[in-house]
Amino acid sequence: MTCWQHDAVRTAWSVGQFPDAELPEVVFAGRSNVGKSTLINVLLGRTRKKVAYVSSKPGKTRSVNFYRVFAGEKNFCLVDMPGYGYAGAGPGEKKNWWRLIRGFFSTDRSVSFIIHLVDFRHGFLDGDRELTDWLDGMDMPRLVVFTKGDKVPRGRAKARYEKYVRSGLTSVLPPFVTNGKNDEAAERLRQAIPLIIREFRAIS
Ligand SMILES: Nc1nc2c(ncn2[C@@H]2O[C@H](COP(=O)(O)OP(=O)(O)OP(=O)(O)O)[C@@H](O)[C@H]2O)c(=O)[nH]1
Numbered sequence: 001m002t003c004w005q006h007d008a009v010r011t012a013w014s015v016g017q018f019p020d021a022e023l024p025e026v027v028f029a030g031r032s033n034v035g036k037s038t039l040i041n042v043l044l045g046r047t048r049k050k051v052a053y054v055s056s057k058p059g060k061t062r063s064v065n066f067y068r069v070f071a072g073e074k075n076f077c078l079v080d081m082p083g084y085g086y087a088g089a090g091p092g093e094k095k096n097w098w099r100l101i102r103g104f105f106s107t108d109r110s111v112s113f114i115i116h117l118v119d120f121r122h123g124f125l126d127g128d129r130e131l132t133d134w135l136d137g138m139d140m141p142r143l144v145v146f147t148k149g150d151k152v153p154r155g156r157a158k159a160r161y162e163k164y165v166r167s168g169l170t171s172v173l174p175p176f177v178t179n180g181k182n183d184e185a186a187e188r189l190r191q192a193i194p195l196i197i198r199e200f201r202a203i204s
């Protein structure tokens with residue numbers, strides 16, 4: 001498996017700190033604790049010495065983090081967003097989250113598509129639908145990636161997957177199911193991301 005090489009990591013705590021958008025951006029969004037930072041580490045081959053902060057305590061990523069990636073002749077940027085919807089997060093937290101995400105999309109960026117991460121055990125929950133509706137309103141392409149597939153018994157995985165798909169989710173490819181490991185699912189995702197970027201030229 002060839003992991004992606006990466007270099008620049010930029011951290012932004014507010015809209016004014018976002019770097020210029022020089023490359024197509026792939027934005028990782030989803031509920032807190034769903035596994036956004038974990039998946040970024042996996043894709044970058046950093047499962048031991050992590051680059052993106054991971055924690056079992058929800059609300060770990062509070063800033064927006066940018067990882068510049070070199071994959072073959074393609075360069076692009078992975079954007080790790082703070083999560084929404086964790087227990088104990090008050091209305092202020094939610095307001096801040098929306099301020100950051102709205103600010104992100106209202107600046108002159110070149111977002112190619114969103115990876116919407118959803119916990120395979122629970123499916124779409126509060127916040128996920130809200131995000132989906134908002135992204136629909138902007139015509140923003142997205143790929144659904146289920147995380148924590150390893151926590152669902154094998155015998156139940158197929159039925160669960162079909163139930164989620166039947167419930168009508170929007171995804172540019174059939175959703176992936178990942179396990180937080182650098183396995184075959186991670187490799188397939190590494191192959192799919194540059195293809196989706198090519199398909200959906202960056203839109204701002
Ligand atoms: N078993 C399993 N654990 C996972 C998986 N993905 C993430 N985790 C664990 O879930 C916890 C949260 O992961 P993070 O990557 O920090 O989640 P996040 O979405 O970045 O969370 P915030 O930064 O709070 O928004 C950590 O303990 C991870 O090790 C997975 O696919 N399988």
Ligand SMILES: [Mg+2]
Pocket residue numbers: 036037038053054060061080081082083
């Ligand atoms: Mg995180």
